[in-house]
Amino acid sequence: MRTSHKVLTALVPLAALLAACGHNTQDAQGAKNSTAAFDPATCQGGTLRVLNQGDLTHYDPARLYTSGGGKIPTLLFRTLTTRNRVPGPDSTKVVPDLATDVGTPSDDAKTWTYHLKDGLKFEDGTPITSADIKYGIERSFAPELPGGAPYLRDWLKDAQNYGGPYKDGELSSIETPDDKTIIFKLRKPEGEFPYLATATQFAPVPKAKDTGVDYEKHPISSGPYKVESFDQSKHLVLVRNDNWSRQIDDQRLACPDRIEVTAGLDPAVVNQRLATGAGDDANAATTDVNLGPAELARLGSDPQLAAHVAHTHFGDTTYLAFNPKVKPFDDIKVREAISYAVNRQTVINAVGGSQLADPATTFLPDQAVFGYQPYDHFPAGPTGDPAKAKELLAQAGYPNGLTITLTHSTAQSGHGPGVATAIQDALKQAGITVNLEPLDPDSFDAKVNTPATEPGLSIDGWGADWPSGNPFLAPIFDGRQIIKSGGNFNLAQYDNPEVNDEIDAINKLTDPAAAAKRWGALDEKIGKEALTVPLYHSKDLLLFGKNVKNAWVSDWNGLYDLSVMSVK
Amino acid sequence: MTRYLLRRIVETLAVLLLLSACVYAVFYVLPGDPARLICGKICLPDQLTAIHQKLGLDQPLWEQYLHFLQGLVAGRDYSSGPSVNHCPAPCLGYSFQTDQPVTGLLLDRLPVSLSLTLGAAVLWLVIGVGTGLVSGLRPGSLADRALTAVALAGTATPVFVLGLVLLLVFCVYLAWLPFPGYVPLTEDPVAWAQNLLLPWLTLALTTAVVYSRLTRTTLLEILAEDHIRTLRAYGVPERRIIGRHALRGTLTPIITLFGLHVGTVLGSTVLTESLFGLPGLGKLLIDAVNTIDVPVVVGATLLSGFAIVVGNTLADLLYHFADPRVHLT
Numbered sequence: 001m002r003t004s005h006k007v008l009t010a011l012v013p014l015a016a017l018l019a020a021c022g023h024n025t026q027d028a029q030g031a032k033n034s035t036a037a038f039d040p041a042t043c044q045g046g047t048l049r050v051l052n053q054g055d056l057t058h059y060d061p062a063r064l065y066t067s068g069g070g071k072i073p074t075l076l077f078r079t080l081t082t083r084n085r086v087p088g089p090d091s092t093k094v095v096p097d098l099a100t101d102v103g104t105p106s107d108d109a110k111t112w113t114y115h116l117k118d119g120l121k122f123e124d125g126t127p128i129t130s131a132d133i134k135y136g137i138e139r140s141f142a143p144e145l146p147g148g149a150p151y152l153r154d155w156l157k158d159a160q161n162y163g164g165p166y167k168d169g170e171l172s173s174i175e176t177p178d179d180k181t182i183i184f185k186l187r188k189p190e191g192e193f194p195y196l197a198t199a200t201q202f203a204p205v206p207k208a209k210d211t212g213v214d215y216e217k218h219p220i221s222s223g224p225y226k227v228e229s230f231d232q233s234k235h236l237v238l239v240r241n242d243n244w245s246r247q248i249d250d251q252r253l254a255c256p257d258r259i260e261v262t263a264g265l266d267p268a269v270v271n272q273r274l275a276t277g278a279g280d281d282a283n284a285a286t287t288d289v290n291l292g293p294a295e296l297a298r299l300g301s302d303p304q305l306a307a308h309v310a311h312t313h314f315g316d317t318t319y320l321a322f323n324p325k326v327k328p329f330d331d332i333k334v335r336e337a338i339s340y341a342v343n344r345q346t347v348i349n350a351v352g353g354s355q356l357a358d359p360a361t362t363f364l365p366d367q368a369v370f371g372y373q374p375y376d377h378f379p380a381g382p383t384g385d386p387a388k389a390k391e392l393l394a395q396a397g398y399p400n401g402l403t404i405t406l407t408h409s410t411a412q413s414g415h416g417p418g419v420a421t422a423i424q425d426a427l428k429q430a431g432i433t434v435n436l437e438p439l440d441p442d443s444f445d446a447k448v449n450t451p452a453t454e455p456g457l458s459i460d461g462w463g464a465d466w467p468s469g470n471p472f473l474a475p476i477f478d479g480r481q482i483i484k485s486g487g488n489f490n491l492a493q494y495d496n497p498e499v500n501d502e503i504d505a506i507n508k509l510t511d512p513a514a515a516a517k518r519w520g521a522l523d524e525k526i527g528k529e530a531l532t533v534p535l536y537h538s539k540d541l542l543l544f545g546k547n548v549k550n551a552w553v554s555d556w557n558g559l560y561d562l563s564v565m566s567v568k
Numbered sequence: 569m570t571r572y573l574l575r576r577i578v579e580t581l582a583v584l585l586l587l588s589a590c591v592y593a594v595f596y597v598l599p600g601d602p603a604r605l606i607c608g609k610i611c612l613p614d615q616l617t618a619i620h621q622k623l624g625l626d627q628p629l630w631e632q633y634l635h636f637l638q639g640l641v642a643g644r645d646y647s648s649g650p651s652v653n654h655c656p657a658p659c660l661g662y663s664f665q666t667d668q669p670v671t672g673l674l675l676d677r678l679p680v681s682l683s684l685t686l687g688a689a690v691l692w693l694v695i696g697v698g699t700g701l702v703s704g705l706r707p708g709s710l711a712d713r714a715l716t717a718v719a720l721a722g723t724a725t726p727v728f729v730l731g732l733v734l735l736l737v738f739c740v741y742l743a744w745l746p747f748p749g750y751v752p753l754t755e756d757p758v759a760w761a762q763n764l765l766l767p768w769l770t771l772a773l774t775t776a777v778v779y780s781r782l783t784r785t786t787l788l789e790i791l792a793e794d795h796i797r798t799l800r801a802y803g804v805p806e807r808r809i810i811g812r813h814a815l816r817g818t819l820t821p822i823i824t825l826f827g828l829h830v831g832t833v834l835g836s837t838v839l840t841e842s843l844f845g846l847p848g849l850g851k852l853l854i855d856a857v858n859t860i861d862v863p864v865v866v867g868a869t870l871l872s873g874f875a876i877v878v879g880n881t882l883a884d885l886l887y888h889f890a891d892p893r894v895h896l897t
Contacts, residue, residue: 146607147607210650212649269735485616487616489610
């Protein structure tokens with residue numbers, strides 16, 4: 001009883017985390033099988049069911065923290081730009097959604113201008129104007145509606161102390177010269193603004209219908225579906241929005257007539273139901289439940305099951321974080337020794353084996369869109385190089401080994417006790433005695449993410465908000481993003497003017513390919529300082545029901561896209 | 569009787585007040601910041617401060633608790649952004665995480681928990697007392713030994729395992745029942761019962777053994793007592809001895825246990841709830857604890873505490889009727 005309970009409590013924050021981040025790669029076999037009979041022209045009809053473990057909290061565009069517009073939110077909220085809805089590497093591209101293009105930069109990418117498409121309407125038939133988009137963004141600043149990503153507050157001019165429209169009126173750095181035009185004035189050059197404009201904060205909200213915290217009970221849809229009923233933590237039922245059509249939206253197919261989301265289910269039950277596919281469950285999918293050990297074991301021998309699994313690859317990295325302000329981690333030799341000593345194979349076994357994780361030697365995830373450039377500065381092989389580690393320790397003045405403390409979260413997630421023990425065992429081979437400091441997830445965050453209390457060595461993970469190097473590297477290595485009061489992710493407390501300048505320079509680029517190259521080079525360069533030990537990039541496997549078609553996985557967020565799936 | 573009830577009510581209020589103060593104190597001491605969880609993955613210091621202010625977490629603990637008590641008596645006002653929402657007395661506050669009034673959340677979850685608990689309670693009472701009587705009347709028989717073994721196996725199996733096995737058997741292999749979800753009784757009574765059948769069984773089978781063992785031992789004890797021997801000596805028919813005299817005595821400890829049990833189970837069926845996807849009080853409480861949602865934790869704890877006290881009081885009353893020698897003072 002006690003064990004099950006522990007797993008349960010650990011899964012809840014994990015689900016929340018997964019909801020906030022995105023994921024990547026696709027299942028060749030699954031995609032082939034399900035797209036074979038799929039025709040967008042005749043895919044309409046039926047009810048798609050979504051079986052999820054996470055709760056349905058805050059379906060308010062101001063409060064959602066999504067990647068590329070989210071999974072379920074994207075059915076309700078159209079944004080200025082969105083992720084490209086095609087399978088394969090092109091799915092990481094930004095495409096226009098409500099706007100006619102992905103944005104026109106001017107003034108060194110400090111000003112971004114968008115024009116709205118013709119014929120856009122809310123679910124009640126009123127036309128969508130640029131003022132509705134401006135208002136949607138403004139209300140995301142209200143303290144009553146927290147939860148969204150902080151980029152807008154950081155990027156927009158004069159927005160740092162803006163308290164939202166309820167208190168402070170309008171935000172002057174967003175201009176709407178006419179009903180179709182919206183102009184954003186930024187504090188500094190931001191070449192990746194089109195990526196940010198995929199977030200739900202860029203969805204239009206009609207001011208007349210804004211009920212503040214109660215807006216989420218029935219958010220006004222601009223997408224293919226609208227809310228029929230919403231019973232928080234239990235059910236969300238979406239039906240067609242008659243004021244939406246494929247003529248005004250070239251991204252969403254909106255095949256099912258109805259989408260019913262059931263939340264708060266046990267993960268084991270979700271997988272069992274999807275694998276069995278009895279009755280309505282054949283028309284079901286999940287957006288947040290990974291395959292469990294039982295299904296993973298069956299995968300190799302059960303082609304039926306394998307055909308209905310989407311292999312996804314979330315752009316994330318789990319790593320050991322050094323705090324060089326704490327001895328002995330101020331010595332790069334010690335950090336290098338630990339980099340050589342880790343055994344990535346036992347770490348990966350601890351998180352479920354090679355089906356669920358790939359070894360990592362770079363901080364950037366191993367996908368081209370992040371700017372991934374392969375490097376392995378401290379080649380330890382799959383099982384570590386304790387001899388080399390001992391040699392480096394001797395050079396650092398620890399010929400007889402040393403004793404260190406590793407802080408980790410007790411959550412049964414990929415950063416939990418399993419990984420900590422694997423690291424402890426591997427480092428022992430190199431003469432390093434590791435004392436573990438397990439902390440419950442809240443205490444872990446409070447201690448590790450506050451520079452004053454941050455321990456010398458901890459296990460952490462990072463996922464990107466959009467598929468690019470910026471949201472992956474800047475929060476971790478930009479010296480100006482060290483947040484003293486807590487919520488700091490620059491765990492190395494690394495402040496290198498050269499790196500900061502390079503980040504600024506790349507942010508001026510508006511060509512994603514050119515930017516990606518430089519992010520990759522920057523990652524390779526920072527990697528030499530051994531500020532982190534990348535451990536693994538996680539992979540996810542998700543089941544979908546037997547009748548579900550067109551369930552390919554987007555490389556943007558690594559999840560199949562409900563807006564293009566069909567049950568017919 | 570009236571005096572007894574009045575005293576119980578005053579006692580109940582005192583217990584609940586103490587309980588709410590304890591929960592507040594516990595969460596104040598525990599690490600973790602609910603505002604941090606609300607704020608999103610990356611949170612700027614100013615945003616955090618704004619959320620602290622909004623939730624009233626910038627005030628000292630005693631002041632927060634005072635506001636809570638004030639809300640109970642007089643209600644409270646909350647800013648929804650463009651307007652102000654009034655939470656009428658007795659106001660348990662607003663959830664930090666979902667921005668819903670706690671009273672609404674509890675009332676939303678209560679029918680689920682009541683359906684689950686009361687249905688399961690009837691089952692475990694019938695199964696437990698039934699098997700206990702069979703065993704007790706024929707101690708040492710094959711039926712006694714078989715039932716004892718089955719009952720012990722039921723308790724020894726964790727809720728999670730038993731529930732999953734039942735799901736696999738009835739929903740996957742036999743496909744006799746749909747995968748359970750919650751359907752309100754008022755909407756479709758048949759679907760309600762159908763969906764709750766497996767959760768009821770799971771909960772009942774893991775609980776029934778206590779009743780079975782208690783019934784068996786008490787019955788055996790009573791059957792060995794002097795007054796039964798006297799009745800037997802007078803030639804009173806065995807059926808009458810058992811039905812009139814032995815059973816009545818057996819009931820008293822069961823009533824006490826049952827009253828306590830139902831109240832306790834109401835707020836603590838989180839495993840059954842999660843497994844079968846039933847959004848009940850237990851799941852609400854555990855989710856709230858995980859997200860440091862203090863108002864919801866306080867509300868759910870108070871409701872669970874209230875249920876236990878009420879269960880106890882009812883048990884005392886029933887006790888009095890089952891055994892008139894017991895006086896209510």
